[in-house]
Amino acid sequence: MSDSVLVLHTGGTIGMVDTPDGSAPAPAALAPYLEDIVANSQGELPPISFMELDPLIDSSNATPDTWCTIARILYDRREDHAGFVVLHGTDTMVYTSSALSFLLPDFGKPVVVTGSQIPIARARSDGRQNLIGALQVAARPDVPEVSLLFGEFLLRGNRAMKVDAFGLDAFESPRCAPLAKLGADIVVNRSLVRASAGEPGLMAARLGNVAAVRLFPGFSASILANICRPPLRGLVVEAYGAGNGPSDDREFLAAIERAVADGIAVVVVTQCVRGSVKPGAYATGSALMRAGAVPGFDMTSEAALTKLAVLLGQGLDALTVRRMMQQDLAGELTL
Ligand code: ASP
16 A cells, blocks of 8 residues: 555635635646645655646535545545545535545545645745645544644544634634644544444435524524425524524424424534533423434534435435434544
8 A cells, every 4th residue: 555645635725826806726826835845844744646626616615516526536546545635625624524524434544634724825824734734644544534634733524613714723623622733743632533443435426405504583483494395305403502492483393393204304403612412401402302303412513414415315214314313423423
């Protein structure tokens, strides 16, 4: 097996150039910087192969097809490289890193998703450090899962949240400790890293139609009912606190009941940054569960949404999907 790392550039600020409309991706703009970094690393970085998506995108334009394309590229080259770095825009980075963790079960090699807040062509770019850190982690055998590297931290890909639109420490995973800290040394939290159990798989055929809604006081039951129509197959409800919703609103509960009866998997996560859905903690939460929703525990909304899309894309029946949404498949939830 080669000790090389495949760098897949998908777009995002790290490789962007200035245009009259603001920053935008440009083909071949990033490669010279990457070559220079590796050439001057005095052997501290692994040999690399480089690929660019065509077209490169601002990650605000990412779609489930983008996730599947990335997953397929990595899966097809799994045997050719020791690890993989995915360069990606920060705006939807956690959707992609979450999706990859479900699309590539038991991948068994590091997949490090990273990017930057300042283009690599700029003097003060954070892209250089993030890229170097990602290459070093991807070359190590001890973090064989999908992770997200930004600043000083390596986070589990399906646990991360973007917390800052401009700051250089733009990501955190408040519901799960970092997989590693990149200080003077790279210190891996080995007790947290997942070992792959089975054969590597690729779940990227097509994904189910899903949506997420955030509850707020006055959320209209008829809007909810309108969302819960074909082609919707899965719904993430970002509920209050420990998983609570408006249990006095009969129409709201009826809309959930109808959705579940129509075969839509409804999963409840919390709007809080920390903590978890705790079934039975409040009567207002129990009402959601009685209506047929299932708890997503401490999954992020992004992890719940992408997991639901991947599971529904496998053609599983609603009962199985609802059961699997409550299981830990890729380190995305704490039971
Ligand atoms: N809009 C950019 C993107 O997500 C932001 C970034 O990369 O930081 O592609």
